[in-house]
Amino acid sequence: MPRLRLTGKALRNIGYPEGPAISVAITAMEKQFRHHSEEAALDILKQVLLDPMAYLADDGLRKVAGKLMETKEEEDIPLKEIPVPYEIYGAGFIETGALQQMNNAVRLPVAVAGALMPDAHHGYGLPIGGVLATHNAVIPYGVGVDIGCRMCLSILDLPVVSLERHAAKFKRELVTQTEFGAGATWVGKTEDAVLEHALFREIPMLRHLHKKAVEQLGTSGSGNHFVEWGIVQITGTNEFNLPAGTYVGLLSHSGSRGLGAQIAAHYTRLARELCQLPRMAQHFAWLELDKEAGQEYWAAMNLAGDYASACHNQIHRRLIKAMDARLLARVENHHNFAWKEIHNGQEVIVHRKGATPAGKGVLGIIPGSMTAPGYIVRGRGEAASLHSASHGAGRAMSRFNAAQSISQYELNKYLKEQGVILVGGGPDEAPMAYKNINEVMAAQSSLVDVIGRFQPRIVRMADDGGKED
Template sequence: MPVKMVLEKGKVPVNIYTDEIESSALDQLTQISQLPFVHHHVAAMPDVHTGIGATVGSVIPTKSAIIPSAVGVDIGCGMNALRLSLTATQLPDNLKPIRLAIENSIPVGFNQHSRASVANSTLKQLDKGIDNILAKHPTISKMMKRIHDTWTCQLGTLGGGNHFIELCLDENQAVWVMLHSGSRGIGNNIGTYFIDLARKDMERLQVQLPHRDLAYFPEGTQYFDDYVEAVHWAQDYAMENRREMMRLILESLRKVFPYFEITKEAINCHHNYVSIEEHFGEKVYLTRKGAISAREGQLGIIPGSMGAKSYIVRGKGNADSFCSCSHGAGRRMSRTAAKKHFSREDLERQTAGVECRKDSGVLDEIPSAYKDIDVVMENQSDLVEVVHTLKQVVCVKG
């Protein structure tokens, strides 16, 4: 479907790929569009909804400036998926042992590994990068106890919130492993620190903003290069975190299924990040907050909720969306509202047939708290084509 709504209250228009959007998200998008350095227009994906700092599902091209809160604090959050040679007929009737095996391999929530599990070469590379950042910004070190031990032991861990690990079946009954996570505590600290630093910079320079959350670093100023260095390190960390989780998951599955092959990696992709790209004749800093890259032919992952379908997609390279698409179904209800509105019985009913936690601790992730993924997909038919349709049979939540 083409753009469904255009906001024209700012310095640039906002192209919106849905008509299901709350007024607070429209306000946030309008505020973003009023910034003088936004290039050409802003795009809002079909899963768009109100976020902290900036709108989730927004794609923001900026020239000579970056907005740290638009990237957010879960820097580099994203998805990874692999198709295995296993099929549905090879899965046991009782899937709980598989879920428990994954949970035993991957710490969830605030838990972490007792020691680093990744290769020393990877640790050394990441260690060098974070040391450079902390040397210039030692305050980040004080935001986390035993920061080196923590970030190394959190590599290969899930975290909480909407992060998950799933076993899914596609339309051919092939088994897929799919996971969603980001840069964990260290990414949160980096994001929080630089968001606060940008706000202080704006106050010092007496810059008038549409909203304080849209504080930015102009190119050439004191902290711009430091933020670029830090955000790219956190994105690399998030990518490595997903790789390590996938390795550990496959290791745990081999204890249950000794013989299987990895037949295809769909993609390991960010959906909260900034990159340097060229759009509408200009080189820009493109921030995707809750959106993935969908260049022509590029594979991507669009998950639904823990009771709905997910999709492996191929990008169509739509210029008006800055070659982007949605990162999921998108919330239609806040976590607090979902906990008040739904019961455990609702959760059990909506996740019937899925081996997962069904307790009050994951009630805020109930499928009805999310938009209808089928409608979201219909609204971005101009942006991507579906390659595989997945349905989860096992789901591990943080």
């Protein structure tokens, strides 16, 4: 396999400034990513350039990020000298990079309030686990690339013993009835009301995405997206009127696919053109909701959220039918989204980047990992958290570090010990790459009450182990 060779010209062509950042980037890429193609390497460097702070904790790219952070540019819109105070949950196991990102977010002129969840780790724009309330402004990168990424749990009437007795059938249908990957499409006609939405005709950029939306409806992304069979334990009084006990459950995690990614890319570029911020905060560029661009993004974002929900419903419908099961109850919730809410008596825009809505009485799902339990929760409406909770266990290791330090053998051995069957996935998504879900839940006991748990048994993920779509 040929070794990677980059040139300064190639880096300048993608926007790298003249100076030491170029040589540092070339050295890092040719050492750490020497088997990547030039196109793949430049794509990684584009992401670092867009949000260098997100890579300060990445062993392979932190030197590049550091050099980019040293670059000074004229600040057209100054940040607040005194940041908005915010509550941190689980501070003892949140990495520095996530704290730095959140510290920048609460210095935005439009920032009103914030909170950081215990699963927090560095991401793009807001840290994963970051919650930010703004006045009359929506931040496309505060919502994220995978708009409306979502959890969906179906509780079924199948006997729990069937998961073990008929594991081969559960696995076979899981593979047959799902498609994963960044470019995955569903073969066959899939109908859903979301595809008839008027916005696909009214907004020019959405017209061009309708075909993609049709083809990808009912599919899942890559990275940490999954569909899995498992055992649901209901522990007490619940909104489903189900007796306490154990049930078969179907749990899925994915978002708005290529539709959401293209919406995010388009409006992030537009926001950065309209809202000039210092380099360290460029990824927080916002759109004002009383202006046409902001209103258009808001409408497109909500469409992407509806589309994400429709994808889950299609997947669950196919699998429930294939297993000849009956739906007893369902719990769903978005993350990577923005909501109009009232806090402290005023309407604000609450961005939850990898955070679960947890208003008083609101139900949600907080997953662990492919072997650790997930939790069915009821929000307590805690004001300091902006009515939010974590969206999962959160990463303890970056994908790069996990792939470098965890072998496929170690992953397979651990899965066997835990009694979990995995289809797809890879060491970058290994349970060891995640925080301890029980510690995360303990750190947010004031935010949610647990009413049930989900234990994975047969897990399906993308084969490529790549980034979320």
